[in-house]
Amino acid sequence: MAESVSDPGGRARAAFCAVPIERSGWQRQKLTDFVVHMASRSLVPVDAIVAKMLDWPTGANRSHDRGARPGHPFASGQKLALINGAGAPARHWVRRVEALTGQARLADLTLLPFADVLPDRRGLLNSRRRWCPACLQDDLTSGRDIYERLIWSLTLVTLCPVHAIALTDTCPTCGYRHGSELYRRSLSGFCARCHQWLGHCDQIAVPYETNGDHLRREQWTGQQLASLLDLPKRVIEGVAAEHFATLLDEGIQVLCDGNMKQFSRLCGRSPSSIAEWRAGKNYPSLPTLLDLSAKFGIPLRCWMTGERFELNPDKGYSESPIGLGPPIKPLSCSKSHMGWVAIEHTLREVVGDAKDKTSWAKLARRVNVDPSQLRRRYPDLARAIVAKARAGVTHTMTARHQARQEYLLHQVQTAIHMLLASGAEPTRRRIEDQLRKAGVAFRWADYPLIRRAWRNLPGHGES
Ligand SMILES: [Zn+2]
Ligand SMILES: [Zn+2]
Known part of the structure; x- marks a missing residue:
């Protein structure tokens, strides 16, 4: 497999010559389209390039074991949309296509730079090839290179953020639906079937009921994701899942004075999911993040970059044109009543006190400095304090869980004694009825406990 060839002078050069049409910003090209361009510039069919040079990573090892051909990208069941994603297939293709073209940083044409905050979950990328006919038409009429955008692959984006018309997968000439990327x-x-032009701007109808609210929400979602892709490179390098927990802590403090129950009601989520988010045990899905953004009027990107914003639960989701989020409120140290020396002393005291589980957001408020700014200045102290606060949350959760288990076990034993006293056989069903009567709430997850208590009864051993 030749990755580079030599020119007549004997100098090595990359096998294919192609440059991404747009490698940054929200209109960035997608990697699959880059491969298409690479093929058409070299007058080689896409499948010839792919078959010769780009094995599909999934299942490849397994088929090698059997001495068969490596997994083929065009074989049925391969989700080619994953090439543009944030997981192993994307990493594999980036590496291979970079080697073939001599281009660097092709990960920018995938979701890999966002892997920490947009993990390759089911449904993140649409398996269909979709496009905005008006954008394609604009490319054509303005004489630009015609290319397909990464944002068109995101399932949650249904309307073009520029033209506000529905993305489509259906050829206007032959009616073929493009089921693959x-x-x-x-x-x-x-x-891909009749080879006719897909860019038209007439006869495009939005395929939803033209319900104003629904449409506005769809448009807003597209714009939120567009402004995420639109972040400058140095900001994208800083996106991290941990910002979410920090902002969440701050939200709970600012909006509900630290009352998590009240906050959970405000978001319409169970307190346990919020506790798991805070402890960093779980990271919400993209639709959940969008819901939270809409509810609190926070731009989506803030959850991922830790950027400051003004919390406003009454505002609801706002129109945020691409690249223009709500104004960011910087808090500088000059606002702080303390100097840096005193601030550092405070932070070190917290680190030194094993019992102190204060959250980073709370500390930042105490010293009156923006949490991100504070983190940039004292990254090591921030790490130590965040880890300690998380351990504190986890510890509280574990303690609560144990207390609940003990309570339930006691209740089950009481129920058993009552049944025995009344001469009834303490079957599992009777125990449950008894618990219900006593108003003891138990869940599906508690069944092993009930069974254990029941089995411990004399005569009900492991039979
Ligand atoms: Zn468009
Ligand atoms: Zn067609």
């Missing part, structure tokens, strides 16, 4: 004879902007 990549085809053997793909050409940017053209139907």
Whole structure:
């Protein structure tokens, strides 16, 4: 497999010549489209490039074991949309296509830079090839290179953020629905079956009821995701899942004075999911993040970058044109009543006190400095304090869980004694009835406990 060839002078050069059309910003090209461009510039069919040079990583090892051919990208069941994602297939293709073209940083054409905050979950990327006909038409009429955008692959984006018309997967000429992201004879902007032009701007109807609210929400979602892709490179490098927990802590403090129950009612989520988010045990899905953004009027990107914003639960979701989020409120140290020396002393005291589980957000408020700014200045202290606060939350959760288990066990034993006293056989069903009567709430997850208590009864051993 040749990754580079030599020119007539004997100098090595990359096998294919292609440069991404747009490698940053929300209109960035997608990697699958880059491969299509690479193929068409070299007058080689897409599947020839793919078959010769790009094995599909999933299942490849297994088939090698059997001496068979490595997993083939165009074989049925391969989700080619994952090439543009944030997981192993994307990493594999980036590496291989970079080697073939001599291009660096092709990960920018995938969701890999957002892997920490947009993990490759089911449904994040649409398996269909979708496009905005008006954007394609604009490319054509303005004489630009015609290319397909990464944002069109995100399932939650249903309307073009510029033209506010529905993305489509159906050829206007032959009616073919493009069920896959990549085809053997793909050409940017053209139907994979009849090879006719896909860019038209007439006869495009939004396929939803033109319900104003629903449409506004769809448009807003597209814009939120667009402004995430639109972040400058240095900001994207700083996106991390941990910002979410920090902002959440802050939200609970600011909006509900630290009352988590009240906050959970405000978000319409169970207190246990919020506790898991805070402890960093779980990271919410993209639709959940969007819901929280909409509810509190916070731009989506803030959860991922830790950028400051003004919390406002009454505002609801706001129109945020691409690249223009709500104004950011910087808090500088000059606002603080303490100097840096005193601030550092306070932080070190917290680190030194094993019992102190104060959250980073709370500490930042105490010293009156923006939490992100404070973190940038004292990254090591921040790490130590956040770890301690998380351990504190986990400890509280574990303690609560144990207390509940003990309570339940006691209740089960009481129920058993009552049944025995009344001469009834303490079957599992009777125990449950007894618990219900006593108003003891138990869940599906508690059944092992009930069974254990029941089995411990004389005569009900492991039979
Ligand atoms: Zn468009
Ligand atoms: Zn067609």
